[in-house]
Amino acid sequence: MARHARIRALTLLVVTAAGLSARAPAQSLQRLTVTQLTLTADTTTPRMEVPFHLIVTAHVREHISELDNVDLPILAELELLGDEHTLSTTATGTTYRETITVVAHHTGRIAIAPVTLDAVDARDGKAKRYFSNRLTLQVSGLGLAAPSTWNAWDAFGTFLRVLVTVALAIVGFVGIGVLLAVFFRRRPAPEPVMTLPTPVPVTIDRGSLLVEAMAALRTEPTRAGAMRARSIVRRMVGATEAETLADVLRRPAASDHAVRNLLRALERAGFTHEADLRAAIAAATADLERMTR
Amino acid sequence: MMNGPAGVTDALRGTIVGQEGVIEGLLLGLLCAGHVLLEGPPGLAKTLACRALASALHGEFKRIQFTPDLLPSDIVGTRIFDQHESAFATVRGPIFANVVLADEINRAPAKVQSALLEAMQERQVTIGPQTHVLPDPFVVMATMNPLDSEGTYALPIAQMDRFLLKIDVGYPTREQELAIMERFAIGEGPSTEPVATLDEVRSWRAQARAVHVDDELKKYIVDLVLVTREARSTAIDHGASPRATLAIANLARAKALLEGRDYAVPDDVRNVAPLALRHRIGFNFRVSAEGGPQSVLDKLIASIPVP
Numbered sequence: 001m002a003r004h005a006r007i008r009a010l011t012l013l014v015v016t017a018a019g020l021s022a023r024a025p026a027q028s029l030q031r032l033t034v035t036q037l038t039l040t041a042d043t044t045t046p047r048m049e050v051p052f053h054l055i056v057t058a059h060v061r062e063h064i065s066e067l068d069n070v071d072l073p074i075l076a077e078l079e080l081l082g083d084e085h086t087l088s089t090t091a092t093g094t095t096y097r098e099t100i101t102v103v104a105h106h107t108g109r110i111a112i113a114p115v116t117l118d119a120v121d122a123r124d125g126k127a128k129r130y131f132s133n134r135l136t137l138q139v140s141g142l143g144l145a146a147p148s149t150w151n152a153w154d155a156f157g158t159f160l161r162v163l164v165t166v167a168l169a170i171v172g173f174v175g176i177g178v179l180l181a182v183f184f185r186r187r188p189a190p191e192p193v194m195t196l197p198t199p200v201p202v203t204i205d206r207g208s209l210l211v212e213a214m215a216a217l218r219t220e221p222t223r224a225g226a227m228r229a230r231s232i233v234r235r236m237v238g239a240t241e242a243e244t245l246a247d248v249l250r251r252p253a254a255s256d257h258a259v260r261n262l263l264r265a266l267e268r269a270g271f272t273h274e275a276d277l278r279a280a281i282a283a284a285t286a287d288l289e290r291m292t293r
Numbered sequence: 294m295m296n297g298p299a300g301v302t303d304a305l306r307g308t309i310v311g312q313e314g315v316i317e318g319l320l321l322g323l324l325c326a327g328h329v330l331l332e333g334p335p336g337l338a339k340t341l342a343c344r345a346l347a348s349a350l351h352g353e354f355k356r357i358q359f360t361p362d363l364l365p366s367d368i369v370g371t372r373i374f375d376q377h378e379s380a381f382a383t384v385r386g387p388i389f390a391n392v393v394l395a396d397e398i399n400r401a402p403a404k405v406q407s408a409l410l411e412a413m414q415e416r417q418v419t420i421g422p423q424t425h426v427l428p429d430p431f432v433v434m435a436t437m438n439p440l441d442s443e444g445t446y447a448l449p450i451a452q453m454d455r456f457l458l459k460i461d462v463g464y465p466t467r468e469q470e471l472a473i474m475e476r477f478a479i480g481e482g483p484s485t486e487p488v489a490t491l492d493e494v495r496s497w498r499a500q501a502r503a504v505h506v507d508d509e510l511k512k513y514i515v516d517l518v519l520v521t522r523e524a525r526s527t528a529i530d531h532g533a534s535p536r537a538t539l540a541i542a543n544l545a546r547a548k549a550l551l552e553g554r555d556y557a558v559p560d561d562v563r564n565v566a567p568l569a570l571r572h573r574i575g576f577n578f579r580v581s582a583e584g585g586p587q588s589v590l591d592k593l594i595a596s597i598p599v600p
Contacts, residue, residue: 227509242599244558244563270509
């Protein structure tokens with residue numbers, strides 16, 4: 001029995017290797033529109049000496065009677081027990097499904113390389129090799145060597161699965177109930193619409209600001225007073241602290257000739273040298289007086 | 294000839310179409326006794342502007358075309374043996390002029406650049422055993438072409454720092470392009486007549502130095518330089534040196550004088566700050582992602598409150 005199995009495994013290896021090395025030329029490849037090529041297993045944690053299945057699934061848009069050039073990976077660490085494939089045709093194309101029954105004789109991790117399919121891509125006429133996903137299996141030692149233990153373990157696992165399923169179903173029902181209750185709960189009556197008073201536009205009282213600036217200059221006819229008056233007038237035209245005089249003069253609020261003169265006079269008073277300071281403050285004060293008159 | 298600096302500006306405008314930034318930058322450099330670096334593609338009147346400035350000043354103009362095989366002695370001069378006198382005689386190089394145009398300065402190797410920059414800094418050169426003082430005023434205007442990188446020797450930041458200001462020369466507008474075609478359609482175009490003497494230039498410089506800069510403005514200038522050293526932009530590897538602080542203050546004074554004032558205002562500082570900062574900041578590769586050096590600089594300057 002063991003000898004027979006080894007021969008079969010070897011045969012698969014040889015056939016697979018032959019398929020890989022003797023690649024069919026592009027002319028003999030099928031012209032296909034491949035939409036799916038996957039490699040799955042019915043369990044990713046098989047047990048030693050317990051048969052399980054590897055499933056290759058391919059889907060093509062064409063209606064075909066046979067799918068050629070499907071290369072299976074080398075399954076050196078698994079013994080091949082059986083291999084069968086089916087083709088089913090639907091309106092969307094043909095689905096190829098190959099089920100390989102294998103068994104592991106050793107515990108540990110097994111990495112299975114992708115399945116490949118060689119075909120001429122019907123979309124662009126180029127010969128291509130399509131790859132499926134890789135598969136990693138973890139073989140555990142709880143195999144048929146202790147059938148009574150395995151059966152007890154299996155029964156316990158089945159019981160746990162049923163228990164978890166029932167618990168999830170209960171949680172699901174309760175969740176749906178809560179959502180429905182929240183959704184259909186009686187909403188509070190809407191607040192009565194309040195009519196707010198019409199907002200009064202905030203206007204900068206230009207007159208009072210000019211008076212304030214003049215007061216700053218008169219009470220303190222120094223550079224500090226000039227800077228304070230300059231700050232008030234800049235605020236009056238809406239200037240920010242990042243703006244220089246050139247920026248301020250571009251503001252619509254500074255389009256008035258008198259305002260422009262005042263801004264220039266205050267700039268002079270703020271930055272001129274000491275010998276010119278008194279005259280500069282006098283000039284700015286005169287501009288302010290003219291504007292507040 | 295007492296037209297003031299404005300007379301020189303008008304004379305330059307009579308020769309050069311547009312390029313107001315270049316004209317103003319050259320005047321600022323002249324008034325501050327500083328050297329000017331002009332960067333821009335070829336054909337944008339960089340050389341013409343420098344030549345016109347020298348012509349407007351009654352000054353001596355020399356042009357040095359920088360090439361890879363240029364030697365320091367080709368700039369400063371050398372000593373040759375005079376067989377008739379049986380003694381060594383000094384032959385002065387083209388650096389002995391009032392306005393020196395160093396055309397395509399980045400095409401000469403580092404030792405030639407160093408020789409020029411040392412002369413710029415010291416305002417004197419040593420040829421053999423003798424030290425020679427350079428004429429006053431002495432202004433070096435160097436041009437660089439940013440388009441060609443092959444066969445060039447980029448100026449290190451330390452050497453760029455020697456230039457008082459850097460002017461980025463841009464393309465003219467459509468109207469200016471038409472005016473250029475009209476003005477230079479036949480021959481060489483208009484020549485610049487002398488409008489100021491070198492003594493007048495020295496007098497303007499004294500006036501510029503006397504322009505008042507208020508304490509608040511001085512703090513503003515320092516803040517502008519310090520912000521380049523803070524890690525506000527990931528596009529900056531290192532900020533500007535204290536030379537930038539002095540440069541902004543001096544340029545603001547000169548700008549105020551050009552505007553006819555004997556005191557500087559925040560506008561003067563903000564206008565000249567990019568000229569003094571752009572070549573003193575070490576930008577890294579991220580600067581392109583942040584909109585380029587000018588954009589980064591503008592943001593930094595805008596982040597400082599104006600006094």
